[in-house]
Amino acid sequence: MGRSPCCDKAAVKRGPWSEEEDARLRSYIEQHGGAVAGGWMALPRKAGLRRCGKSCRLRWLNYLRPGVRHGGFSPEEDRAICALYAAVGSRWSLIAAYLPGRTDNAVKNYWNTRLKKKLLSVSFEGEPCNAVGRNAAPPVASPMAPWTALPYTCYGGGGGVDQMRVVGAGGGTTDNVIASTNSAAVVSQPADASYSSEPMAAATELDEIFRSMGTTGGEHSDLSQSSTETETSWYQYRQHAGESVLQQHLEMPYLYW
DNA sequence: AAACACAACAACCGCCCCGTG
DNA sequence: TCACGGGGCGGTTGTTGTGTT
Structure with a gap:
């Protein structure tokens, strides 16, 4: 008996994020002053995203978050x-x-x-x-x-x-x-x-x-x-x-x- | 121009830690 | 004290872009 999965894998979208999804996630987090009220697991439902909460967190932290730099390392x-x-x-x-x-x-x-x-x-x-x-x-x-x-x-x-x-x-x-x-x-x-x-x-x-x-x-x-x-x-x-x-x-x- | 190989990066998976009830 | 669940983390895989033949 393993631990229960964090989300219903059959119900969530996987793979690359679309611009619309990015916009939804960014908008939701910015509306809440950068805080994720209710936690990441609840965020997809509140933000209207068919994504796993962990996926949202990763996307935000690694890509959408202000100040994140992409491209060549010095x-x-x-x-x-x-x-x-x-x-x-x-x-x-x-x-x-x-x-x-x-x-x-x-x-x-x-x-x-x-x-x-x-x-x-x-x-x-x-x-x-x-x-x-x-x-x-x-x-x-x-x-x-x-x-x-x-x-x-x-x-x-x-x-x-x-x-x-x-x-x-x-x-x-x-x-x-x-x-x-x-x-x-x-x-x-x-x-x-x-x-x-x-x-x-x-x-x-x-x-x-x-x-x-x-x-x-x-x-x-x-x-x-x-x-x-x-x-x-x-x-x-x-x-x-x-x-x-x-x-x-x-x-x-x-x-x- | 097409096929292939490789590089780069985004995203996922699963385990672990820790706070909470 | 303990079980549970969320969040964090490292490892790995998948996808896309670019260079080479």
């Missing part, structure tokens, strides 16, 4: 996603909280279709990848495995980041170069922290993650040739930088790609 966003993925893994809502105008679904899709491939390619090609596993597990089934739950540092050379390095928990000399790329340098820009619903909550959670790992950063050995590298982990940075987390985080050199 290099800054690329770096932020990679950094945060390395820190917290596939917690897309947490990652999205740091990217103004981006939704968890969009970030997830972007990662799965583009960034992951990009990073896999630099993990398996090129010399620096050979350093993977110097002191840790080699990139077996999932080269992404070492990324999850480990803070990492990007080392920016003259033309952008040339190495991405996992910092061993607890510092020491256990850091490993996990990827390398020569993509062009980019200029960081302040993020619009006003969009994200709970950036500070997300920052606090990240703090806790790093704190629980005992990571202090800045204690690993130096493999970089760059004179502009910054060996600052998220946690170390947060210890010194105060509370304007989101904006300054995105300006940190360790996010350079």
Whole structure:
């Protein structure tokens, strides 16, 4: 005996939303000042939509909601996603909280279709990848495995980041170069922290993650040739930088790609 | 021009968490 | 304390657009 379905699948429409449906949903939510009185499950009936409440919620949050941005991700966003993925893994809502105008679904899709491939390619090609596993597990089934739950540092050379390095928990000399790329340098820009619903909550959670790992950063050995590298982990940075987390985080050199 | 392959993104599915009665 | 249901989330699939042969 499983749980009852959230809606009658035979009675609801599925697939792409029409303009009329979008208009109905938008109109209903705007009429109610952005609130969904009675919950999402009751919304379709009240709004005259033959859709599942969950579908309405998804459509609103990922597409219709004011401030949602569509289209290309900037290099800054690329770096932020990679950094945060390395820190917290596939917690897309947490990652999205740091990217103004981006939704968890969009970030997830972007990662799965583009960034992951990009990073896999630099993990398996090129010399620096050979350093993977110097002191840790080699990139077996999932080269992404070492990324999850480990803070990492990007080392920016003259033309952008040339190495991405996992910092061993607890510092020491256990850091490993996990990827390398020569993509062009980019200029960081302040993020619009006003969009994200709970950036500070997300920052606090990240703090806790790093704190629980005992990571202090800045204690690993130096493999970089760059004179502009910054060996600052998220946690170390947060210890010194105060509370304007989101904006300054995105300006940190360790996010350079 | 047609067929095919691939990329990108929207949407769905099902599980889990948490508030509430 | 516990069952229930709504909401949130991550994984996956489906659809559409674009490039290539």
